Amino acid sequence: MAPKKKTGDEERRPILGRFSHNLKMGIVGLPNVGKSTFFNTISKLNVAAENYPFCTIEPNEARVPLPDERYDWLCEAYKPVSRVPAFLEIWDIAGLVRGAHEGQGLGNAFLSNIQAVDGIYHMCRAFEDDEVIHVEGSLDPVRDLRIVADELRFKDLERAQRALADAQARLARAGQQAPKELRLEDETLQKVIEILEKEEKAIRHHNWNNAEIEILNRHLFLTAKPVVYLVNLSERDYLRKKNKWLLAIKEYAGEDPVIPFSAALEAHLVDLELNDGREAMENYRSQQGIHSALPKIIRGGYQALNLINFFTVGADEVRSWTIRRGTLAPQAAGTIHTDFERGFICAEVMHYDDLREAGSESALKAAGKYRQQGKTYEVQDGDILLIKFNVTSQGAKKKA
Numbered sequence: 164m165a166p167k168k169k170t171g172d173e174e175r176r177p178i179l180g181r182f183s184h185n186l187k188m189g190i191v192g193l194p195n196v197g198k199s200t201f202f203n204t205i206s207k208l209n210v211a212a213e214n215y216p217f218c219t220i221e222p223n224e225a226r227v228p229l230p231d232e233r234y235d236w237l238c239e240a241y242k243p244v245s246r247v248p249a250f251l252e253i254w255d256i257a258g259l260v261r262g263a264h265e266g267q268g269l270g271n272a273f274l275s276n277i278q279a280v281d282g283i284y285h286m287c288r289a290f291e292d293d294e295v296i297h298v299e300g301s302l303d304p305v306r307d308l309r310i311v312a313d314e315l316r317f318k319d320l321e322r323a324q325r326a327l328a329d330a331q332a333r334l335a336r337a338g339q340q341a342p343k344e345l346r347l348e349d350e351t352l353q354k355v356i357e358i359l360e361k362e363e364k365a366i367r368h369h370n371w372n373n374a375e376i377e378i379l380n381r382h383l384f385l386t387a388k389p390v391v392y393l394v395n396l397s398e399r400d401y402l403r404k405k406n407k408w409l410l411a412i413k414e415y416a417g418e419d420p421v422i423p424f425s426a427a428l429e430a431h432l433v434d435l436e437l438n439d440g441r442e443a444m445e446n447y448r449s450q451q452g453i454h455s456a457l458p459k460i461i462r463g464g465y466q467a468l469n470l471i472n473f474f475t476v477g478a479d480e481v482r483s484w485t486i487r488r489g490t491l492a493p494q495a496a497g498t499i500h501t502d503f504e505r506g507f508i509c510a511e512v513m514h515y516d517d518l519r520e521a522g523s524e525s526a527l528k529a530a531g532k533y534r535q536q537g538k539t540y541e542v543q544d545g546d547i548l549l550i551k552f553n554v555t556s557q558g559a560k561k562k563a
């Protein structure tokens with residue numbers, strides 16, 4: 164069977180956002196909705212995931228292991244000396260209030276934190292608790308989601324207007340000689356303003372063409388970032404899978420994913436694991452019929468950022484690597500080591516699904532599913548790679 168080939172230009176559509184393999188999610192929402200409770204819980208997952216020695220990077224930055232049964236299976240199959248899962252980086256961001264774009268609350272400092280992340284966990288509060296103060300005075304998650312979304316939109320509008328003024332000044336100076344690029348920038352920014360101001364829509368919800376996406380990626384607007392909605396429920400509502408706001412929240416979210424969870428319950432489970440051990444926690448969980456929402460939340464963030472995994476396997480190490488969807492084999496190899504990219508010759512590729520089906524590497528090879536791929540191969544989620552490279556004969560000379 165011919166391998167899935169992806170070389171045509173039509174398929175290499177640019178993605179909105181920064182091109183990097185090191186993308187971050189930020190937790191955003193009104194004050195007191197449960198952001199830090201959630202953040203502290205996921206930070207502890209690092210401690211709970213015994214075999215990686217940490218950790219919160221900064222008090223408000225955490226690297227969370229990606230739950231992935233493919234990785235677990237590979238570790239079981241190869242029984243390597245060392246195992247390194249993939250991680251998702253998550254930032255806790257202080258609560259935003261109405262008027263932030265005009266400097267209310269932490270205002271611009273808050274917004275620049277959002278500027279630094281690539282995707283947003285937009286958290287809202289759907290739990291009743293008279294002891295926890297609500298900044299807006301009453302419980303209404305859809306109103307709260309709108310407040311935050313509007314602040315981001317207003318900030319984008321302000322930036323787009325400034326960028327447009329700048330582009331138009333350059334256009335005027337260039338006169339007849341204005342390059343096509345500059346005209347396109349002008350048109351795209353006008354469209355951005357129309358969408359934000361007239362349609363009151365987020366930039367990510369418009370269907371942009373490739374040239375426009377490239378321009379937007381120079382600005383990295385806040386409402387262009389992917390959003391995953393996290394609905395923080397009471398333990399009771401989460402367990403009975405009922406909450407009166409959920410339907411309206413889903414309606415508001417449209418195509419963006421919505422994940423109901425309970426920060427209080429997740430905190431409880433992680434503490435149980437840290438105090439009494441994993442087994443005790445798992446026992447409690449299965450007795451009570453509780454499913455943690457954390458794996459879904461972490462994978463949801465990963466998907467929103469368009470991140471995928473490839474693996475390297477062997478007796479020494481099984482490791483899961485993170486790349487952005489659309490990455491070609493040499494650049495994927497470069498995440499392992501820059502020499503691998505510089506001296507890339509080819510990649511030997513088997514897919515996790517094929518390995519799982521065949522049962523062993525030799526059976527997979529016998530079935531003709533072990534392939535050699537060149538520089539134009541787009542790495543697929545679940546590929547297992549062995550990189551062939553030669554630094555001395557290639558890159559080193561080229562560099563000289």
Ligand SMILES: Nc1ncnc2c1ncn2[C@@H]1O[C@H](COP(=O)(O)OP(=O)(O)OP(=O)(O)O)[C@@H](O)[C@H]1O
Pocket residue numbers: 192193194195196197198199200201257258259290292295395396397398425426427428
């Ligand atoms: N699902 C829940 N059910 C009940 N109480 C909760 C739930 N989630 C969080 N809380 C409580 O809500 C309060 C506020 O939570 P937290 O400090 O995490 O909010 P925050 O969003 O980080 O606020 P800030 O923006 O001010 O930093 C805490 O007392 C926390 O215990």
Ligand SMILES: [Mg+2]
Pocket residue numbers: 198199200256257258
């Ligand atoms: Mg907080």
